[in-house]
Amino acid sequence: MRADIDQILKALKTVLPPSDRPIGLHEPEFGAAERAYVLDCIDSTFVSSVGKYVDRFEEMLAEFTGARRAVAVCNGTAALHVALEVAGVARGDEVLVPALTFIATANAVSYCGARPHFVDSSGATLGLDPDKLDDGLARIARMVNGACRNRETGARISAVVPMHTFGHPMAIDRLLSVAAKWNLAVVEDAAESLGSTYRGKHTGRFGAMGTLSFNGNKTITTGGGGAVVTDDEALGRRLKHLTTTAKMPHAWAFGHDAVGYNYRMPNLNAALGCAQMERLAAFLAEKRALAARYRAAFAEVPGVRFVSEPADSQSNYWLNALLLDEDSADLLPPLLERTNASGVGTRPVWTLMHHLPMYAACPRMDLSVAESLARRLVNIPSSPILGRS
């Protein structure tokens, strides 16, 4: 049966509280701790590159995710860039990334002087499809002296960046097998999946490194911010060094031993992050409660399904999503118009990477599932407060 926009709007409104202002897609929430820590930071004058909140925020992230080390940086894009560099991605390489992702995933590859090579998504997880990747590599790549080479372009394929779309864990264990077979470094783009686990282990901890984002629309925010998590202490030290201009420790002298980056998270932003981390467990519970309500509300609505967490995983439901049936995909534009016009913030998924002018000529595999998903996905309001009982 075809979807009906009135029915979808009605179902949304059974879940969402009455509101006299538009309901955003994802809005941050702050309280007494956020105000207190930020003021403490200002009163101490340590608002910048050193300070206790950066250390504490990194410790809180490590503890929450279970990673041995977390390195806070200025945003999720910076986290991806430096992680790819540390993973060994070099100029002229290709890096496998999903076509269905936020622009940062592909841009970070570009910053390394490498080219993104686009891979299809799985309808079950919305993340990169490891089996389709394996099949695709079998067709176009071969191993030469232990390195995966694209036979068509001649480039080395050095890494793969799975992304946990909307917070839903992708099939990371299967991806690790495929990556091992083709000797690909794995950097997990966990920008959207703070609090999401796969078989009980936090996303971002399966690859050599995982990256997080604390942009204003994320589950927790530091204004702008990101982090790299890793279980490898040596990688952690390298990440910290490269993100702090590769400066060698000294009381006053300025020596640097590599082309590093000014990717520090300021202490002011980390102060906000520490307060937000204290609320993370509550936010996650509220977000899952909201998802459960959406799931129930859309159970009987024809032509559309609510996107639920994949098997073996627990999602943070960062952005809740509806998926229109194929034969209702034409309703996506009017659905976006109608919902936004009636004060319910919605948006489609990102334009697929290979449709953007600067990435149109990059190598890619068959992307039919991503194409289909992009025609049919719509994100719906997902702020924690909407799930508060």
Added chain:
Amino acid sequence: MRADIDQILKALKTVLPPSDRPIGLHEPEFGAAERAYVLDCIDSTFVSSVGKYVDRFEEMLAEFTGARRAVAVCNGTAALHVALEVAGVARGDEVLVPALTFIATANAVSYCGARPHFVDSSGATLGLDPDKLDDGLARIARMVNGACRNRETGARISAVVPMHTFGHPMAIDRLLSVAAKWNLAVVEDAAESLGSTYRGKHTGRFGAMGTLSFNGNKTITTGGGGAVVTDDEALGRRLKHLTTTAKMPHAWAFGHDAVGYNYRMPNLNAALGCAQMERLAAFLAEKRALAARYRAAFAEVPGVRFVSEPADSQSNYWLNALLLDEDSADLLPPLLERTNASGVGTRPVWTLMHHLPMYAACPRMDLSVAESLARRLVNIPSSPILGRS
């Protein structure tokens, strides 16, 4: 006459207030407005990529510098990187930068895939020496179809990045003549010179673009932050677009038309910046008063001179500096030891760029003045509060 460390320490202590804790090189100062604006930002929930403080901070910077447009970004390094890209610096180019500068100047060139080509400094300004640059180019470069080419490396030399060292304006008008002669784009690294003018015009406004920094140790701080200023509206729009992921405006859709950057300044940091801008005029007056006291205190101290603003310019005296005479250069290490040990924060100038391992093989001109300055310069405490009457 040789310098004497005891006399230098004594002169410093006549200027500096008694203190029971170490006096830092440059410490930020915050008050009621900083607290109020940051709390307002948190209470509004607009802490991230949009918000009124970013717009207001950009307007305040434009008004203060007289530039038509200021674009706030996450730090001074990001400002330099995007400015160089917008100036047309391309992969394989060489970019002329002083050997005596902070690492960001050279790193930003590297991020563009270009190589820094190191130029000597002037003893009068501590900045790039335009005449020596012109002579050096005459020896190694020639114009080919309107482009400056290095005859030795074959690379195009596309830009020059003068830096206003410690806030002292370099000889920018002479530099502009040399740049015009060799068809070089000029991006001014004004990271240190907010409030410094050359012939009444703010530094950073002479080149196509100028970059500022608001790191914790700068004249004003946003925690971490920077900006690009320009008088060219089209460049300003391009800078804003590229620093905000090159996203095309749309109520909900995600389209991007270039490989952009996530270089936004978060609204939280801009809130701090707005409050700091309100104090900038006072900070500058206090810093200049402090410089005047140092100048007087060191007038009769042998073997060392206080570094004063160059002719035709007004300096913010971001970091005050002493310059040991050549025959007292050997006293620099014990002077640093003694001052820091006695609670007076001092440091030498940065390690010259061509002495760092990653830049050791880059092209360079004769650097004898920079070498001499680096052996003899020492920065001394420069916080505004030290100049308060």
